[in-house]
Amino acid sequence: MLVPLLNASLCQCFVRRAASPSSLNDPLDGDIQAFLTEEDQLHTYDDLTKVNPVTPTTVLKCLQARYRLQVFYTHAGCTLVALNPFQPVPHLYSQDVMLEYHCAPQPQEFKPHVFIVAEEAYRNVRGQLHPVNQSLVVSGESGAGKTWTSRCLMKYYATVAASSSVDQSQDTVERIERRVLDSNPIMEAFGNACTLRNNNSSRFGKYIQLQLDSSQLLVGASVQTYLLEKTRVACQPVNERNFHIFYQMMNGATDLQRKEWKMAHGQRFAWLPASEKTLEEDGFQETLEAMGHLGISAGTQRQIFKILAGILQLGNVTFSTSLDESQPCSLDEESKDFLQGAAELLCVSAEELQTCLSVRTLQAGKHSLAKPCSQAESSTRRNCLAKVTYARLFEWLVTFINNSICADASVWTNFIGVLDVYGFECFGVNNLEQLCINYANEKLQQHFVAHYLRAQQEEYVSEGLEWSFVKYQDNQSCLDLMEGGPVGVFSLLNEESRLNRASDAQTLRVRLEKELSNNPSISWDRFSREPHFTVAHYAGGVSYQIQGMVEKNKDPVPPELISLLLKSDVPLLRHIFSGKDPKDQSTKELSKVTVVSKFKNSLESLMKILHSTTPHYTRCIKPNPDCQPMTFQEEQVTSQLRACGIVETIHISAAGFPIRIPFKDFLQRYGIIGKHSGSKSGGDSADHGLTGVKEACQEVKKLLRVVFQHTQRDLLIGLDQERHNALVHCGRTKVFLSQPMLHLLEDRRKTILSRCAFTIQCCWRRYRRRRHRSCQQSATLIQAAVRSWLVRRKLRRWDRAAAVIQNTWKKWKTLLKSLAEAELDDAKDLAEEDPPGLTPVVRERGSVQLSHIQEPVTVRGWPMGLALASAPSITVSMTATGLQKMMSVMASLNLPSRRGEYKVETNQCTRELASIRAQPKGSVKLHCQRSPLLYADRQPDLKSDVTGFNEILLEKTL
Numbered sequence: 001m002l003v004p005l006l007n008a009s010l011c012q013c014f015v016r017r018a019a020s021p022s023s024l025n026d027p028l029d030g031d032i033q034a035f036l037t038e039e040d041q042l043h044t045y046d047d048l049t050k051v052n053p054v055t056p057t058t059v060l061k062c063l064q065a066r067y068r069l070q071v072f073y074t075h076a077g078c079t080l081v082a083l084n085p086f087q088p089v090p091h092l093y094s095q096d097v098m099l100e101y102h103c104a105p106q107p108q109e110f111k112p113h114v115f116i117v118a119e120e121a122y123r124n125v126r127g128q129l130h131p132v133n134q135s136l137v138v139s140g141e142s143g144a145g146k147t148w149t150s151r152c153l154m155k156y157y158a159t160v161a162a163s164s165s166v167d168q169s170q171d172t173v174e175r176i177e178r179r180v181l182d183s184n185p186i187m188e189a190f191g192n193a194c195t196l197r198n199n200n201s202s203r204f205g206k207y208i209q210l211q212l213d214s215s216q217l218l219v220g221a222s223v224q225t226y227l228l229e230k231t232r233v234a235c236q237p238v239n240e241r242n243f244h245i246f247y248q249m250m251n252g253a254t255d256l257q258r259k260e261w262k263m264a265h266g267q268r269f270a271w272l273p274a275s276e277k278t279l280e281e282d283g284f285q286e287t288l289e290a291m292g293h294l295g296i297s298a299g300t301q302r303q304i305f306k307i308l309a310g311i312l313q314l315g316n317v318t319f320s321t322s323l324d325e326s327q328p329c330s331l332d333e334e335s336k337d338f339l340q341g342a343a344e345l346l347c348v349s350a351e352e353l354q355t356c357l358s359v360r361t362l363q364a365g366k367h368s369l370a371k372p373c374s375q376a377e378s379s380t381r382r383n384c385l386a387k388v389t390y391a392r393l394f395e396w397l398v399t400f401i402n403n404s405i406c407a408d409a410s411v412w413t414n415f416i417g418v419l420d421v422y423g424f425e426c427f428g429v430n431n432l433e434q435l436c437i438n439y440a441n442e443k444l445q446q447h448f449v450a451h452y453l454r455a456q457q458e459e460y461v462s463e464g465l466e467w468s469f470v471k472y473q474d475n476q477s478c479l480d481l482m483e484g485g486p487v488g489v490f491s492l493l494n495e496e497s498r499l500n501r502a503s504d505a506q507t508l509r510v511r512l513e514k515e516l517s518n519n520p521s522i523s524w525d526r527f528s529r530e531p532h533f534t535v536a537h538y539a540g541g542v543s544y545q546i547q548g549m550v551e552k553n554k555d556p557v558p559p560e561l562i563s564l565l566l567k568s569d570v571p572l573l574r575h576i577f578s579g580k581d582p583k584d585q586s587t588k589e590l591s592k593v594t595v596v597s598k599f600k601n602s603l604e605s606l607m608k609i610l611h612s613t614t615p616h617y618t619r620c621i622k623p624n625p626d627c628q629p630m631t632f633q634e635e636q637v638t639s640q641l642r643a644c645g646i647v648e649t650i651h652i653s654a655a656g657f658p659i660r661i662p663f664k665d666f667l668q669r670y671g672i673i674g675k676h677s678g679s680k681s682g683g684d685s686a687d688h689g690l691t692g693v694k695e696a697c698q699e700v701k702k703l704l705r706v707v708f709q710h711t712q713r714d715l716l717i718g719l720d721q722e723r724h725n726a727l728v729h730c731g732r733t734k735v736f737l738s739q740p741m742l743h744l745l746e747d748r749r750k751t752i753l754s755r756c757a758f759t760i761q762c763c764w765r766r767y768r769r770r771r772h773r774s775c776q777q778s779a780t781l782i783q784a785a786v787r788s789w790l791v792r793r794k795l796r797r798w799d800r801a802a803a804v805i806q807n808t809w810k811k812w813k814t815l816l817k818s819l820a821e822a823e824l825d826d827a828k829d830l831a832e833e834d835p836p837g838l839t840p841v842v843r844e845r846g847s848v849q850l851s852h853i854q855e856p857v858t859v860r861g862w863p864m865g866l867a868l869a870s871a872p873s874i875t876v877s878m879t880a881t882g883l884q885k886m887m888s889v890m891a892s893l894n895l896p897s898r899r900g901e902y903k904v905e906t907n908q909c910t911r912e913l914a915s916i917r918a919q920p921k922g923s924v925k926l927h928c929q930r931s932p933l934l935y936a937d938r939q940p941d942l943k944s945d946v947t948g949f950n951e952i953l954l955e956k957t958l
């Protein structure tokens with residue numbers, strides 16, 4: 001009951017991520033992305049399956065980074081991805097490099113290269129107890145570099161097989177090598193053409209078997225071709241050219257040949273458009289040499305070129321509409337000449353040729369009926385004659401090449417096959433050719449997926465994983481749609497083609513819709529004017545036009561034409577049509593052979609061969625549509641990665657365990673989960689640097705247990721072992737993770753990290769608070785210490801000052817005392833001389849000596865407010881006047897106020913008062929600044945409270 005919740009949530013996530021291709025594009029969080037793949041290190045990844053996570057985006061970035069650094073080859077698991085440099089890179093393909101790869105004990109450790117694939121296949125054959133044949137499948141879109149790569153592989157084998165031959169005569173080896181290699185220029189001259197996408201585009205598919213003897217030496221080869229685009233002979237797409245061989249003849253023929261071939265300088269041929277464009281592929285001499293090497297005699301060569309020249313002449317024959325329907329179309333004068341020329345070159349009767357082209361023979365029982373053709377029909381018959389002749393000539397050439405290079409069955413024991421097939425095609429208008437090509441690609445894709453799945457499974461097994469891709473959905477439903485019996489697109493198309501009636505696109509469309517509407521891989525746009533059907537291929541949907549499909553499938557060749565050619569005086573022409581005489585074959589037999597059925601049969605036999613061999617895939621990628629060197633267009637590459645199955649491999653990875661992390665890295669990143677989950681597991685391992693893989697595995701398992709426990713606790717449900725295994729697996733050296741498991745781990749890690757961050761924040765804040773508080777306390781302490789130090793310093797200074805003052809004061813006092821005593825001694829002496837009661841002696845201006853006063857005496861005082869002298873302050877403000885002053889003086893001197901006994905009056909003396917001192921026996925000494933001692937003998941009141949002699953009653957500091 002508890003299981004469904006988590007299962008539902010995890011598995012929904014799992015299904016969503018695994019099933020939807022777009023989910024693979026999900027940008028992962030920057031941090032995990034950086035952990036899994038370091039972007040600046042992307043170019044170092046030699047294998048695309050090692051980028052983490054394997055998504056189209058990371059794969060694309062990796063390829064781009066490598067291309068920028070001129071690294072053109074990258075592994076993608078069991079596939080090799082080859083980016084076209086579109087410029088010569090001679091050092092990459094030299095003979096030395098070939099031998100280097102061949103002689104290396106472990107070529108896999110070298111940089112990715114097509115030679116690794118070649119060498120691996122070569123060693124596979126050699127190393128087996130019962131040698132297994134090998135197949136090198138080279139695919140990609142037009143111009144991606146398939147032909148180049150196939151050539152490279154053939155050169156490699158020609159070199160390494162020859163280099164290993166010590167006991168054979170060099171001559172023999174060279175002859176075989178040469179022949180094998182010479183088959184290339186011939187086939188390219190006859191089967192390649194300049195198209196908008198590639199100047200040297202192969203217009204046929206081929207499978208070359210390189211035959212090896214028991215000593216693994218190259219002893220021969222054989223070629224099987226598929227679906228030559230023969231319509232090109234009579235109908236070239238705009239801005240494209242016919243097959244190279246016609247231009248080679250035009251450019252390279254001698255005058256004699258020109259005369260013979262009716263190919264004058266400046267002669268224009270309708271079927272040779274863009275003849276002014278010269279290509280490096282137009283080397284006629286090279287083709288002639290190759291023909292010679294392969295043993296095509298000069299006579300046969302002459303016949304071949306005569307036939308080709310005849311075809312060119314035919315192209316210039318145009319029919320005019322006949323006004324009378326009972327009469328065949330007429331020819332203008334020029335066309336008559338060209339027809340005559342064609343007939344001469346093909347060595348047939350010109351009249352017969354014209355009749356064959358413009359009159360149809362209808363068979364009614366034993367009677368035959370002649371029916372003039374319309375202009376269009378006549379043109380079709382003309383084209384048909386050219387196409388069938390060229391196709392038969394090409395077939396014959398291939399057979400000849402095979403006869404020339406194929407070793408005797410008793411000589412060779414094994415082979416390495418090189419398959420160079422057209423890639424997935426999707427144009428504006430797609431017809432039967434595209435249907436066949438895409439069908440072949442579907443077949444190869446299925447083969448590839450099965451092989452890749454096997455390779456993945458093998459890796460899982462080697463890592464000890466018990467998991468299988470049993471539920472992986474491949475492209476079977478699309479194949480069922482096309483080839484399915486009893487009802488499929490091909491069978492319905494064949495049925496329509498075999499009916500002896502005019503083909504009608506609408507009828508076929510209705511039949512397709514009625515019979516196949518249950519298949520999810522087919523759809524229709526009901527609003528489209530043109531009848532068509534859309535097939536959902538693995539590489540994307542392609543809409544096929546039904547119009548003309550049945551006719552193309554029938555590929556009818558008017559029997560009159562074949563009969564005519566069989567009468568030709570050119571032996572080769574007779575030969576290539578021999579055995580095809582319509583009279584010798586029953587109509588039933590003929591009607592059986594449609595283009596589709598022929599193609600399907602040849603593909604089936606190819607698939608049988610592929611299934612019996614060990615395949616090696618090379619996916620060629622065209623980095624830009626303009627064939628420019630060092631230009632990488634992301635969209636262009638992405639669509640090719642999808643079309644060549646690399647994205648499929650990514651889906652396969654996603655269906656399994658797309659993320660693989662070595663134990664050590666895993667523990668380093670996720671060890672924190674164990675540490676912070678209250679469990680002892682998983683935490684310390686990364687810190688202590690585990691060395692043993694076994695211990696690391698144990699730690700990882702513990703850690704995963706913790707994660708699951710937590711997930712269960714969080715979601716209150718349980719996960720069974722089966723579900724665990726669908727999410728994560730511990731291999732022998734790595735942890736295999738599904739996308740949902742990665743997200744689970746990442747979520748857990750993030751939660752823990754944010755909890756840790758919160759704890760760190762709390763600690764930090766607490767620490768900051770404490771630090772602040774202690775700072776405050778310290779500041780207070782320092783302040784107190786400084787203050788006390790300042791006070792102490794001040795006190796010390798005060799002490800010192802007081803001591804100085806005291807000292808000085810003491811000295812001063814002593815001095816005064818001594819002076820006073822000296823004065824007193826003088827006064828005594830005077831007193832002894834002057835008897836008491838005498839009138840005061842004025843000693844000094846402004847001062848009086850009061851003694852035994854009978855009359856109120858005038859005390860000449862001090863001009864300033866002596867009264868203020870009694871103020872606590874030692875600084876006296878001199879503002880008081882008159883009585884105030886007198887009173888204040890009285891008060892300050894603390895003199896008893898005895899009315900009438902004395903009076904104090906302001907002295908005229910403006911000098912400042914220094915001090916007032918007590919005199920002996922009650923006298924007061926008014927001490928002036930200048931000579932205070934002059935007042936020492938003044939005695940204002942004998943009954944005063946002044947006690948001390950010479951005591952300072954009041955003093956003003958200066």
Ligand SMILES: Nc1ncnc2c1ncn2[C@@H]1O[C@H](COP(=O)(O)OP(=O)(O)OP(=O)(O)O)[C@@H](O)[C@H]1O
Nearest residue numbers: 086087088142143144145146147148198200201202
């Ligand atoms: N490895 C390479 N180094 C240098 N140039 C290359 C390489 N591969 C391809 N090219 C260039 O790219 C061009 C197209 O390559 P190629 O003819 O092999 O394409 P293709 O896939 O066979 O195309 P098609 O399907 O049309 O035949 C070549 O003519 C060559 O100039």
